[in-house]
Amino acid sequence: MGMKVGFVQFEPLFGEVDRNLERAGDLIMGSDADLLVLPELFNTGYVFTSKEETISLSEQIPEGRTTQRLCELAREKETFIVGGLAEKDNGRTFNSAVLVSPGGYIGRYRKTHLFFEEKVWFDPGDEGFKVYDIGTCTVGIMICFDWFFPESMRALSLMGADIICHPANLVLPFCQESMKTRCLENHVFAITANRTGTEARGDTALLFTGMSQVTGPDGSVLFRGGGDSEEVRTVEIDPKAARDKNVNTYNNLFADRRPGFYGDLVGKNTKE
């Protein structure tokens, strides 16, 4: 059964939450998607300068206005939405994403692998990876730099994700091409929603690379956005195509794994 999935790509302005929610809302309202992914930290912008500033701009999930607004949009447009936002929880802050539905809030993900100065601004995610059965498919969430670690999408895929929803604020040039390999090795779809524009605050100026991308389970790029354009785009897919992990009559991507030969090193349980 076909399903329209896609991304919202735009340039958030730092600290202008009202404006960013409005801009994202306008783009969402112009779409006919069944599932849409927004960038990482789409409501606040990216370059924080202190933990205090992060706390001041963060919101509780799901009580905060960003999650509530996404729930309204999801209800109005009868769509599922994944979007990244700064989360506040008892003095801690997380680089999080929420999944909302036409029926309301479903769940959140707190970024596991923080990038660069995010380690100053945020606490590392403390809840791990989760997947959600939303009826038409099962979705998993990871955020930006999580992609660099193959374990992130492997864990989500082994848990049953058909589609990896991937809010991002990419500044390195590797992710879009590498998502072909990530989707191929797990035979899943992925929606990488990146932001655009340059953000300069304090000593830091970052250029975000756009080129948001929907990637197929055979590693093909189903759609790639422009490098500096604001756009909402959807692609029609059959999410069930991700469920057959057979490569041929002899090989299956999951059954052929031999964890006994990589478990001690790859999956060692540590202090966490």
Added chain:
Amino acid sequence: MGMKVGFVQFEPLFGEVDRNLERAGDLIMGSDADLLVLPELFNTGYVFTSKEETISLSEQIPEGRTTQRLCELAREKETFIVGGLAEKDNGRTFNSAVLVSPGGYIGRYRKTHLFFEEKVWFDPGDEGFKVYDIGTCTVGIMICFDWFFPESMRALSLMGADIICHPANLVLPFCQESMKTRCLENHVFAITANRTGTEARGDTALLFTGMSQVTGPDGSVLFRGGGDSEEVRTVEIDPKAARDKNVNTYNNLFADRRPGFYGDLVGKNTKE
């Protein structure tokens, strides 16, 4: 310190072990490498038709003539060589590779993830992944389809491999591009030595894709061979460049891993 590493790419003829050893030897003798990688099953060819045929063409390691001939070549050229061959051991057969040095035989690897009808011809590797400190660097070995499973290179890299030696007989179009991601995510070098030509036996005809490749720890292609050429090529590298796993002042590819959040799924110890 610079080190010349490379691959031997050629077309083995099925079952013509003498001829294949001679052809590989000629190519090796024309090289000035410190470390050379030969294709998977370079001595026998690839398309076996039965377990019995595999047994008849397989050799003991290190007593068999292929390993012994590689030891001679390594001594004469003062180089390290990794090459793939069919191994026989008490009635079992393995798709193996050996590492030999100017001082003689060092070790073997038995392919962990068998591809397609290899599951008929060979037993699955029973010894897992190993790395070898050869003085100038530490090498790890994987064979062909092992690349598809990110756990293979992850395990070798976490064990300390600087260079992944990767004998291959590639028939799918994905590996060469994906090796950029594999090297990037582990910050290691890789030498993928592929064969060329078409092999038709029984009901099976396979076209091998050549394009052997040396890939750098930043995901760059340092050299890629032709699709249908016989060639031995080397690239000068500093293998120690693989040892610094820092991405920036905040991120380290290995220290940032959070195995507690993927251990149960990704590294689960099973029956093996």
